[in-house]
Every structure is written in C-alpha cells, then in structure tokens.
Amino acid sequence: MAGTDKGKLSLNALTAMVIGSMIGAGIFNLPGRFATATGPFGAITAWAIAGTGMYMLARVFQSLATRRPDIDSGVFAYAKAGFGDYMGFLSAFGYWLGSCLGNVFYWVLIGSTLGRFFPELFGDGSSPIAIIVSLAGIWAFHFMILRGVEQAAFINTVVTIAKIVPIVVAVLIFIFFFNYNQFSENFFGGLNMPEKSLVAQVRDTMLITVFVFLGIEGASVYSRFAKKREDVGSATVLGFVAVTGLMVAVTLLPFATAPRAEIAGVANPSLAGALELVVGHWGAVFISIGVLVSVLGAYLAWSLICAEVMFAAAKSQDMPKDVRGAERQWRAGQCALADQYRGLALCHLDLLVG
Secondary structure, eight states, X not given: OTGGGTTOBOHHHHHHHHHHHHOSSGGGGHHHHHHHHOOHHHHHHHHHHHHHHHHHHHHHHXXXXXXXXXXXXXXXXXXXXXXXXXXXXXXXXXXXXXXXXXXXXXXXXXXXXXXHXXXXXXXXXXXXXXXXXXXXXXXXXXXXXXXXXXXXXXXXHHHHHHHHHHHHHHHHHHHHTOOHHHXXXXXXXXXXXXXXXXXXXXXXXXHHHHHTTTTTTHHHHTGGGBSSTXXXXXXXXXXXXXXXXXXXHHHHGGGGTSOHHHHHTSOSSHHHHHHHHHHOHHHHHHHHHHHHXXXXXXXHHHHHHXXXXXXXXXXXXXXXXXXXXXXXXXXXXXHHHHHHHHHHHHHHHHXXXX
C-alpha cells in the first residue's frame, strides 16, 4: 500500500499548491489599490460579493472532485466531459497559454523589486543584468521541475510557508497599532474621498478582488497526484478560506493605522508602503523581501501548473502532436460549430415553412 502512495501529494501539499498559486504579487498591492477606490465599508462590501462568488466556485470544484473521481486531468477535463473534445482542447490550450503569458510578469516584477535595492544593476527590471538573472531563474526552475512534481511540490510548500510569514507579521503589526478612531474616520472614505456612490466604489474594486483569486483551481490541476480523491476538494476550500482571510486583513487593517489618502499615495508594493507608515523604513524592506519570495513561489506554482496542464492534455489526446494537427483540430471544431448553427437554422426554417 505504501508503494502506491509514492509520488502522490498529501492534503497539506495540495493545499499549499492552492495557496502558492493564489498568493503572488497581487496581495502585496491590495492596500493602495483599495484605498484609492474606497474606504473600509466599500472594501467589506466588495469582499463579501467577490468572496461569496469565489466560495461557490470552490464548492463547485469540491463537488466535481467527489462526483466525478474518474476525471483527473485538471480543469480542462471538465469542459471536455461537459461540452466535447473541441471545447476540451480550447480550454486546455487557452488555460496553458494564459498561464505562460502571465508568468512573464513575475520576472519583470522580480527585476523591478531588486531595483529598489540595487538600482544601478537592475533599474526598472529591464536592464541587461535583470534579463540575465531572469533567464537563469527560468532555467533553474525548469531543471527543478524536471526532477519530479513531488520534489517541486515539496519546495513549493516550503516557499509558500516562507512567503506567508511576512504577510502574517504585517497583519500582526497592524493589529498591534490598531487605532479605532482612525478606522472610524476612514470607514466611509475619510478626508479627500472622491465623490462617488457605493456602487461605483465597489465596481472599481471588483477587478482587483476577482484577479487575486486566480489559482483557486490549483488542486484540481494536480488531482491525479492526490493520495485521496476527496483531498482535492478539501484543499481547494481550505486554501480559499486561508487566502481570503489574509487578503481581507491586509486590505482592512491599514485603514486603522493611517489616513486613507496617505495609504492611497504609497508606491507599489503598497503593503510595504503601508507598513512603512507604521514602523518606518525597515517595514518596507521586510515586505520587499517577502515580495521576492512570494513571486518566486508563485512562479514555481504556475510553472508546475503550465507543465501539468499540457502534459495531461497530451496524455488524454486533447492536444495534437504538431502545428498542422492543431490547425486541423481547430478547423474540425469550427466545422462542428458551423454544422450545429446550420442545423439550428434549418430547424427554424422547417418550423416557419410548416
């Protein structure tokens, strides 16, 4: 029995995959982004709306993992099972392509963050040194992943813990310096708050709240590696609850330590600036180091996801062997859709003639 579990991921490892893929750079920019758009009241409303919707999505993944244990190829396999091979191909290819393009941003952010410490070498993240470091990092992660998903997942768990520590420390510092009068003053926006309705305030934050929930499907991508099938759904919900709690705390607690306008004016990563307003410059340095660890961890998690999605799609014969095969599959899908629309039009025509 022990042999069958070799190379499998535990509940803790799957949960770390969810947390690792959800916590990237976005959480470190939340204080400034929210302070620019609204106060605590609008933030609570926005999180309630987005959190409810994403909780339902997490429960959908949990339900699918339980009801369809035979599907273990990741999120695209659900699209294939529900809507056919063509939609499964589009889902797999689109998810992989979007993930790969998104990964480029991580190395740009790493370079720009290093530029805060070594401006003459890294500049804004586009200097020759920054490009060389990025290329070296990409190859290092590539060879790490080649050693196996289990080892990479273990490293991801360690990195996930390491990048959560600065966020938790910042939250504890904000709690220690919590000022109720300041929080009350900021509750509806405070001084210099632009004149706009609550609906407009919530609307301006919704793109932020939805974006930071990307990665909630991390456990589903690795469902075939789970020791127990039910762990996939449990990891999705546990990761969602943990990350949501951190994001809400990071958003709301700074409002109790400084005026909203000051928080809105700090540079990104705004969590570093918000902590600097409370404890001084060392707070910004501390969070900047956390940003580097977090982004590296998120890049590892999403690199694993990119590799696994393409491998699983190829294994289930949803991805063609070459470019010509891809073109043929795309054209076949277009013809299938055209046939459906043509059939629907003929049906309507028969009804009209009849």
